[in-house]
Amino acid sequence: MADDIPTLRRILRSARTIAIVGLSAEWHRPSFFAAKYMQEHGYRIVPVNPRYPEILGERCHASLETVDVPIDIVDVFRRTEDVLPIARQAIAIGAKCLWQQIGVKNLEAARLASEAGLDVVMDRCVKIEHARLFGGLHWAGVNTGVVSARRGH
């Protein structure tokens, strides 16, 4: 499982598209915060939620199976017990990383994705990790764990 700073940096640096499963269109929900933040930082957001036609200007898909663009990260805002089929779909569409959000910890899904060669992140927020490792979260006084003699960015 990817849990160290260099691996998390590599995953976030190499990714361009993020499918967000369980993305809400309500502005005050954490998933919307995360999606808007990632979109503003240059990522293409692909919303996956059967409840909405469109979120953040992007067509919303009912499930990962209908997504028609290559996906780098499948970011899961769903309950732990619902992750396994999402992991299978992530593998089927050729995603490079299965990312389970804070509080989402499906070990079986993680094992499956890892065996299929995907990077696996668990119990972390994609927005908070991006802000932690590429700047921003530091300004909120958060202990980022970053110790480095290289300049930011």
Add this chain to the structure above:
Amino acid sequence: MADRTFKPETLAIHAGQIPDAETGARALPIYQTTSFVFDSADHAASLFNLQTFGNVYSRLSNPTVAALEERVAALEGGRAGLASASGMAAEAIALLTLLSQGDHVVAAGALYGGTVSMLAVNLERLGISTTFVDAASPEAFAAAIRPNTRAVFAESIGNPSLAVLDIAAVAEVAHAQGLPLLIDNTVPSPFLCNPIRFGADIVVHSATKYLGGHGTTLAGVMVESGRFPWDNGKFPGMTEPSRGYHGVKFFETFGDFGFSMRARMETLRVYGAALSPTSAWQILQGVETLPLRMERHCANALAVAEFLRGHKRVRWVNYPGLADHPQHALVARQMRSVGGRPGASGLLAFGVEGGLPAGVRFIEAARFMSHLANIGDTRTLIIHPASTTHRQLDDAQQLAAGVQPDMVRLSVGLEHIDDILWDIDQALEASAG
């Protein structure tokens, strides 16, 4: 491979600051600006909605101040920090974020006088009551908790009582009732003691003291552990849409740093006790050498305590670093070892033979020991608490705070130990009158 866990000596220099992105400046730049431009109207909206991280106005956040916040959070092993204009401001921000009218606090009796005033007078006036209990008795904390209690407050080492709190035992008492434990960790500094390791949920510092160390600059820092379950039903301000910040649910949105974000956006933003960037920079100059200084403060204080104990003009000595101190086992468990002895910081108290008048003569005879109301300076400082820092308290409150009439408090500095002992000795001789 797991990320390296850096030692405090390294964190004191590096945590919270990497070379400046634009210029490559290795030392921390001072961003002496009140405000920051928005890239666009949409960027401004995202910042105000807290959907992206960034700086808006230095009353909320500032890059130089952020370096201090993150560094102290890292040294404490916490999740996030929030700096403020003084240690009292850090306490006020923590308590005003946590508490509402009708709430109740259980606090240690032997607290810094300013903290006693805040709880017993200022917060009392806002309808928040406090029960003060014996800090040495975790059972007393448990017995004082009521249905409306929302916080337990104590000092890791009392100032000036030097009472040492059994943090783990009091944390267990607080957590059993779903309450956070707040610890003022000013006296040990984060180098000697990390209350979060023992279960504390929020730590506050007067950074004016050992963190800065130079006695030039006022500052405070609050650190949250990131471990408290704010959704336990007792803290709707953390889980319900915020009235103070357009409907944000702080715990749901920011998780383990939700309390700091709420303290920043609801309390610091509104009450305005922000830290100046220049002050943050000055404190950080001190923090870089905190581990070195604390080792010497501990060594000098131990030598002073042992010298005083053998001195004919001294009636009693209170230093938690002495092997026969009644709480020495607790000190050994909670404090970092310095040279094979538990580092008990640089504060000690003693009674001068001859009581109050002799104590006054002692203070007036000192050559370089400074008579002033601060601690944690490079200079050795002396004070008579009963007539200065604690004079606003009545006799009973003074005794409850651990202040005896004949008590002199020493904040042992970094001068050569031979010179410190010389000054103490000649002043003690003069105290005979």
